[in-house]
Amino acid sequence: MIELVWLIPILPLLGFLVLGIGNNKISKSIAGIIACGSILGAFLIVLSLLIPMLNGTLQATTISYFEWISTGKISLSFSFLVDPLSIVMMTIITGVGFLIHLYSAGYMSHDEGMTRYFAFLNLFVFSMLLLVMGANYLVLFAGWEGVGFCSYMLIGFWYKNQNYNDAAKKAFIMNRIGDLGFLLGMLLILQTFGSLEYSAIFSNTSNIVPNSNLIIAITFLLFIGAMGKSAQIPLYTWLPDAMAGPTPVSALIHAATMVTAGIYVIVRSNVLYNLAPATLEIIQFVGIATALFAATIGLVQNDIKKVLAYSTVSQLGYMFFAIGLGAYSTALFHVVTHAFFKALLFLGAGSVIHAMSGEQDIRNMGGLSKKLPITFITFLLATLAISGIPPFAGFFSKDEILAHAFEKSPLLWGLGLVGALMTTFYMFRLFFLTFFGTFRGTEDQKHHLHESPLSMTIPLAVLALLSTIGGFIGIPEVLGGNNWFKHFLTPIISSTHSESHLLSHSTEWILMGLSVGAVLLTIIITYIVYVSKKSIPSPDHSSEGVVHKLLSNKYYIDEIYESIFVKPMYQLSQLLHQFFDLKIIDGIVNGFGLTVNKTSARLKSIQDGSLGFYLFAMVGGIILILIFNTIL
Amino acid sequence: MNNFTQLIAPNLNNYIILCSILFTIGVLGVLIRKNIIIIFMSIELMLNSINLLLTAFSVHHGESSGQVFVFFIMAVAAAEITVGLAILVMIYRNTGSVNIESLKNLKW
């Protein structure tokens, strides 16, 4: 089956081309079939590779197709790499991608732009596959930019609304800032190793001095790229705004796949990162800071998608935290489980929004559990999973991260736990406010409440199943498993001390118990606040405490960026144009012309047109010539 | 011929002085007078002073070429006066005056 690898990205690309070219002529249902079919086809091929990879009959393979950019010293080919890491990512992208496509067929069925929607969704899957399948950084970069572009098109999908377009633009530009870092990192790699092929780079690191400026620069530049794509401080503000896109887009791009590309890049480059502990320290710091920072904002948001968005930022922070601890496979494990439960949460939120005719404010919801039973149950499972309740998927990955943190220092473990508790709090707050209590929306909305169609509930059910059992691929030794997932990834992760547990089983048991207990306690508190006491978040503009105001305004980060970067840039632009360009530079150029003009005006006055003066000048001239001739 | 030469020879200085005076009068006339006809006449005076000088030197050196030149100059001067006076008439018709001050349009 390995010969068919090229079909995996080509199928979605074909889907894009067919849908894109036949935009007007294809009916909605056919568009849905084409889009879902192409992804399903790709998924089946991925499965046919995954199974032999699991059996061990398929080894990591690089397939080179053609020379892409080659001149002088550089020779970059268009090639794919199939190994455990890329297979895991491909499985998520095509698998979760297929479910979300299926869901979209129901969710977007009322939208006139459905064909266009599916076209870009397919293009996104193509780009994302390119990103994870590339065997060198350049192909990865092609996918990297491609997903950024698709994200732009899909965030601004309802392009008549300029606010959405602003959000899309912001996402693209912020990503591009990261891309610049990534590009420079690539250039530095190319200069250092003379190649961008993974195989050539990772096997050639013997000359690199660990923790030298060079390797720190390379890894840090790549990390800047990851910050942009995976929404880490300081480049995270685009992700909450990106919720302007249709909800399935948020699920696919801004939760399950694209935003994890940054983690993928670093895990892929783990050989380099192991040589740069200083960068890992930075990543660890940025990761935990983002995790906590975003979680605090999430505590007070009232838009159902915004809560999930900040939750995503926070969870991504967790993944970087894990990477910073050197636990690459754990980070990837969390990527996998997060893809399941966060996609499910977004799709569930989409189902709720669908039922509420577009309403996104949780203060206007409530009591939906009876009207939307399937959504309710699946949402509950996902919430349990993200909170880290055993045996749901999130428990295993989060617990592993916390265990690694404790190895490093108990303080980090504490911070991680605080983040987890905040996550639990805002997720259950969201859950209780949405599904419990009494309905607080308008009569019109109440009348219209309905469970979503089958094409939407089936993906919910499948993802709920995965969120429940997905963690079993990585049961740690202490619980009697053998952490199969980690073993699967061993070939691509260069061993470091922190990959293997140093903690004794008893310590692990204690930690686990502590965190689960704290989480349960948080759930109970949340239950008391939002269900027993029925407290509802106050409406906007009401008088609130300073902290609450700070949080609900997201620490005013957007405003700060606006006044530090955006406005000065526009002012500078005006200044440069109006003053520097037109007055100074063009003034100098025109000055040359003006000088000639002025001189000629002076000389012109001599030539006043009077014949008498001309005669006089002529005679005077002759006399002068005579005099000069006699003298000289 | 020789006699005439001898007759004139000691007086060459006188001719030169006379011609210089005539030429200067011509130049001053051109520079000072405003009437274009007078200016023309002054130009003629300058030409004729030169003619006289050429003739004198021709006799002095016993060469005939100087006198040939005089004939040429007279012919050219006649032609020049014809054209010049014609222009002058046109100027008078256009501006109604022969004052040189009225000719102020010779500029860009």
Place this chain on the structure above:
Amino acid sequence: METALLIALPLLSGLLTFLFQENKAKQISFLISIATFINALYLAFNYCSCTLFNYDLNLNWINSLGIHFHVAVDGISLILILLTTLLVPLILLSTFQSPIKNAKSFYFLILAMESALIGVFTARDAFLFYIFWELALIPIYFICLIWGGENKNKITFKFFLYTLAGSLFMLLAIIILYLNNPARTFEIEQLYQVGRTLDFGTQAIIFWSLFLAFAIKMPIFPFHTWQPDTYTTAPFAGTMLLSGIMLKMGIYGVIRWLYPMVPLAFDFYAHYAIILSVIGIIYASIIALMQKNLKRMIAYVSIAHVGLISAGVFVGNEEALQGAIIQMFMHGINVVGLFFVIQLIFERTNALDMTSLGGIRAKAPLFTLFFIIILLSSVAVPLTGGFVGEFLLFVGIFQYHEIIAAVSGLTIVFGAAYMLNSFQKVMLGEANEKTENFKPLHLTEKMLLIPIVALIIIIGVYPKPFLKISEPAVKALIEIANSTIPLNH
């Protein structure tokens, strides 16, 4: 002989347009330009990489001064000839939808310009090069002057004088080289030899003289102020000629005439030229952020893009030069595409101010698709043509200096900002009374946009043939530039 034919074909057959009626002129000239393109394609397919210079033609012209009519085609020339002969038919096509006064003269001037441009790209004799260089200026001057817009007299005059002044410096440099050439010819190969034997001071004079001429043409900051005005005032076809092809004359000049000519001065002063180029990138990008007039915005964008190319050329390693050459080609395609998009919008809405537009996307989906692809290429998204050149340029510049590469890399951030800004203002949002009746694309408009978009994607995915064409020529130039430098300064 083939080269001379290629040069003469548009000019001579362009005279044919005068034999026909006014309304036939565009078809006739279009056919001529297509014939020229086919001719160029024929040359490209028969191009033999066995020798560096194909289709060499060397005739005595003015014997007493040692001036030859010497033209030949190498890889770099070939790319630019292909660009010229491809863009001219497209530019002619762009004029099909709107009536033009004095059509015969207009089309003849465009064809005449094509001849002169091909001449510039093939000349191997400095004097001939100078002649073609100036010849190319005359038609575009009249095109801008006669068919231009608001304030055309003053702006065209400034443009003409400015570039002419630059060319005079080039003439000075050529004369210095000639006078130092014991063989008393203008042959480029000999001038290469002459240039490197000169002392440093003379080399410096030659360097800066040539630099001025080329920098004004491109234009490099701070010699750019003629350009936004001229682009804005010129008719669309003129703007496309100027930005698509004519500014490549400057870059080509640097590659062919400056880079290998005076190695000592180049090594010493290239740094300053690179810094100017990079300042230009940032400077023009920042200004482009706030431009309201679409033409003026693209003018500044073009300065930014050209700044990157020129920085690469002055860096002068193989990656950068190769990147510069392919980027010259792609920049031509992109910028003509962008200006055509603007022209389309202008013809339908009579507006160039982007704030007064909006909502076109809903009215013209196909047009939007074309626009997006051209836009992606101009912001250098991978798998579009714009990426290949820009990446190679970055690789080259990065080898020269990391910080300079990082600063010039900001162009990818700014590029996204100004392009998406204008895209959003023009295409997205609700339609207003100007854009409400936006008509779909005509056949001729599709005929123009499809080749552009196809090339963007083809070169983006598979640039190898293009890179291979210019590779030997670039290698040869680098070899000349690095050949033994006499140490007698």
